[in-house]
Amino acid sequence: MSHSAPRIADDLVQTGRPARIEGRHVNMPIELGSTMAFDTLAAFETARDARYTPGTAYYGRYGNAATHELEKALARLEGADGVTLTSSGVAAITLALMTFVRPGAHLLVADHVYGNTRTFCDTVLARMGVEVEYYDPMIGAGIAALLRDTTCAVVFEAPGSGTFEVPDIPGVTGAARAAGVPTILDSTWATPVNCRPLGLGVDVVVASLSKYLSGHSDCMMGMIASINRHAMDIRKTVMAVGDKTGGQEVFLALRGLRTLKVRMDHLDRAGREIAAWLAEQPQVRRVLHPAFASCPGHDNWKRDFSGASGLFGMVFHPCSDDQVRAFVDALHHFAIGVSWGGYESLVLPVKPQRTAGTWSEDGQLVRFNIGLEETETLKADLAAALPLLNTASE
Structure with missing residues (x-):
C-alpha cells in the first residue's frame, strides 16, 4: 500500500518553518500578541482587505507567522488547498x-x-431547525438513496x-459528489x-x-482541511465566531509534527502486537482493530490506509459492569482518560450510542x-488484570 503523502518523513522535518534558517533557532518561536501595527493607512487597508487570505498579517485573531507556517505544513501533509486552525x-x-448547515437543511x-459531534447535532443544530438523520456507517455508495435536495x-x-468500523470512503464520497x-x-x-482522505474524494x-498530531497530551487544537471551493467559506466561519488558537499551542503542535511519522510507525507496530496478544486471551470475544479481519470494514482499511x-x-x-470496573482499576500502566493519541497508554469502557440501528x-x-x-x-499489566473478567462458567 502506498497511500501516505510522498516523502512524508522529510516534509515533517522541513515544513512549518522558514525554508532558510540563517542562524535562527530551528523551531518557530512562540508568538504572543493581538495588535499588529502598520506604518501607513494604505498598508493597513491592504491587510484588512486580505485578512482571510492565509499568510496575511492583520490582527492576532487571524493568525501570525507561526500559525501560518503550521497551516501550510498541515495543508501539504493532507494534500489540502486550505487549512484553518481551531481551538480544539x-x-x-x-x-x-x-x-454548511442552514435552517431547514437535512444533514446526514x-x-x-x-x-460530542452527536451532542452538537442533537442540541445546537436541532435548535437551528436542521434535520439530522443518522445512517448506517457501513452503507457506502448506498447513501445515494438517503440524499435529498x-x-x-x-x-x-x-x-x-x-467501535472502529471503517466505512467505504470512496463509496460515500462518490455518491455524494454525484449529487453535489x-x-x-x-x-x-x-x-x-496513514490516510489522506481528500485524495479519496x-x-x-x-x-x-x-x-x-501534537502527540504529548499537552496541547488542545483542531484543524479543518479542505478542497479549494470550501476553504474560504470555512475560514470566514471560523473567524466570524472568533475562534482562536493560542501561541503556545501552535508551538507545541509544530514540535509534535516533527516526530509524527516515527511515533505513528511505533504505535502501529505496538498496537497490532497488543491487539494480537489480547485476541488470544480467553476473556476476549472480538477484536475491533481495523488491521484485523474481525473488524467491520477491514477490507476498506486495507485499500485506503497505509x-x-x-x-x-x-x-x-x-x-458485569462491576467486573469491567475492577479490570480497569487493576491496571497500573493504563491510565483512565477520555483523550488518546499521546505518549501514555489509556483504557476506557465504551457504551456505544446508536440512533439508526442498535449496537449488537x-x-x-x-x-x-x-x-x-x-x-x-503492557502485556504483563493486562495479564494480571484479565482474570477479573472471568465468568462463573470459566
Missing part, C-alpha cells in the same frame, strides 16, 4: 458543520460519530469513534501518515491536533490507547 478538535467539527451523520452535507468518521453534496470526514485516528477533513494507529477496541465476553455486540466493549511504554510491560 470539537471546534473543528462544529465550525465545519456551521459552514454516520451513526458511529464522536459523542435539502441535504447540506454528509458527516462520517474513519474509523468510527469507539459535500462530505466532512473526521480523520483524527489515521493522521495524514472527501471535501473537508477535520481532526483534533490534541491527539497524534497503516494503523494505536487506538482500538476489544469486546470481552459477557460479564454481545459483550463488554473496552477501548485501549497504546502509548510508548514497552509492549511486554
Whole structure:
C-alpha cells in the first residue's frame, strides 16, 4: 500500500518553518500578541482587505507567522488547498458543520460519530431547525438513496469513534459528489501518515491536533482541511465566531509534527502486537482493530490506509459492569482518560450510542490507547488484570 503523502518523513522535518534558517533557532518561536501595527493607512487597508487570505498579517485573531507556517505544513501533509486552525478538535467539527448547515437543511451523520459531534447535532443544530438523520456507517455508495435536495452535507468518521468500523470512503464520497453534496470526514485516528482522505474524494477533513498530531497530551487544537471551493467559506466561519488558537499551542503542535511519522510507525507496530496478544486471551470475544479481519470494514482499511494507529477496541465476553470496573482499576500502566493519541497508554469502557440501528455486540466493549511504554510491560499489566473478567462458567 502506498497511500501516505510522498516523502512524508522529510516534509515533517522541513515544513512549518522558514525554508532558510540563517542562524535562527530551528523551531518557530512562540508568538504572543493581538495588535499588529502598520506604518501607513494604505498598508493597513491592504491587510484588512486580505485578512482571510492565509499568510496575511492583520490582527492576532487571524493568525501570525507561526500559525501560518503550521497551516501550510498541515495543508501539504493532507494534500489540502486550505487549512484553518481551531481551538480544539470539537471546534473543528462544529465550525465545519456551521459552514454548511442552514435552517431547514437535512444533514446526514454516520451513526458511529464522536459523542460530542452527536451532542452538537442533537442540541445546537436541532435548535437551528436542521434535520439530522443518522445512517448506517457501513452503507457506502448506498447513501445515494438517503440524499435529498435539502441535504447540506454528509458527516462520517474513519474509523468510527469507539467501535472502529471503517466505512467505504470512496463509496460515500462518490455518491455524494454525484449529487453535489459535500462530505466532512473526521480523520483524527489515521493522521495524514496513514490516510489522506481528500485524495479519496472527501471535501473537508477535520481532526483534533490534541491527539497524534501534537502527540504529548499537552496541547488542545483542531484543524479543518479542505478542497479549494470550501476553504474560504470555512475560514470566514471560523473567524466570524472568533475562534482562536493560542501561541503556545501552535508551538507545541509544530514540535509534535516533527516526530509524527516515527511515533505513528511505533504505535502501529505496538498496537497490532497488543491487539494480537489480547485476541488470544480467553476473556476476549472480538477484536475491533481495523488491521484485523474481525473488524467491520477491514477490507476498506486495507485499500485506503497505509497503516494503523494505536487506538482500538476489544469486546470481552459477557460479564458485569462491576467486573469491567475492577479490570480497569487493576491496571497500573493504563491510565483512565477520555483523550488518546499521546505518549501514555489509556483504557476506557465504551457504551456505544446508536440512533439508526442498535449496537449488537454481545459483550463488554473496552477501548485501549497504546502509548510508548514497552509492549511486554503492557502485556504483563493486562495479564494480571484479565482474570477479573472471568465468568462463573470459566
